[in-house]
């Protein structure tokens with residue numbers, strides 16, 4: 145049996161200190177598990193404390209409650225990382241929320257709620273984490289790494305998705321601004337965005353129900369909506385959280401030492417059509 149199939153990694157991020165947001169379930173949980181298996185010291189964070197603590201216990205990692213929209217929460221989480229681990233190497237801004245609604249029915253408060261979590265949350269994460277990353281980043285050739293979860297919907301339009309799509313487009317651009325700024329300042333911190341297509345998580349289970357209710361893809365049947373989403377992807381299936389986590393692992397690791405400001409699709413070919 146290989147090391148991989150036994151669940152023991154190859155140490156691709158051995159010794160790295162990592163903070164993952166929205167890690168209680170879905171893609172964030174897969175990222176936290178994989179980075180820990182590959183040798184990182186992972187601090188999983190989430191708004192949902194019960195689920196986050198359960199994940200941490202099961203994966204043998206640490207948990208800290210963190211609402212990404214609250215600057216005081218960020219201060220406390222980063223202070224813990226500095227006190228317990230002596231700094232931070234990798235930040236994964238994964239927490240995000242979705243909304244399926246036609247534009248005329250999207251209230252200003254709906255729009256702001258999505259922007260607050262998906263955009264302000266990433267901004268606060270980058271801003272809060274960088275001071276804790278610089279020293280360790282400068283001491284290594286590959287430097288620190290920030291990975292932001294955007295989406296194919298940050299690059300392509302889809303009906304009934306104005307707030308989410310706009311927020312994910314902003315994450316893509318925030319990533320590029322931060323990447324260029326940190327490179328020019330000599331921080332040695334790389335910043336990249338990851339763009340999944342539809343991935344099997346609790347978020348998507350909820351969204352598929354909403355898309356079928358809205359009839360966004362021309363059907364109100366849940367199974368037909370699911371099939372229609374899969375058919376839009378050249379690979380013909382919905383992705384898995386573990387497949388997104390593998391891309392995040394690459395970007396977090398020193399293997400991606402010459403990549404910054406980039407956009408990395410994990411989309412079954414969606415952006416190629």
Ligand SMILES: NC(=O)c1ccc[n+]([C@@H]2O[C@H](COP(=O)([O-])OP(=O)(O)OC[C@H]3O[C@@H](n4cnc5c(N)ncnc54)[C@H](O)[C@@H]3O)[C@@H](O)[C@H]2O)c1
Nearest residue numbers: 166168170171191211212239240295340342343345346347
């Ligand atoms: N699942 C997909 O198809 C897909 C596709 C493209 C991009 N993404 C992005 O990937 C990321 C993860 O998505 P997922 O499908 O795993 O979602 P999910 O809803 O299954 O999990 C998201 C996690 O984020 C947490 N969270 C929500 N608001 C938070 C806040 N304010 N502070 C801290 N934590 C908060 C939730 O408690 C939850 O544990 C999101 O940014 C999402 O937009 C997902």
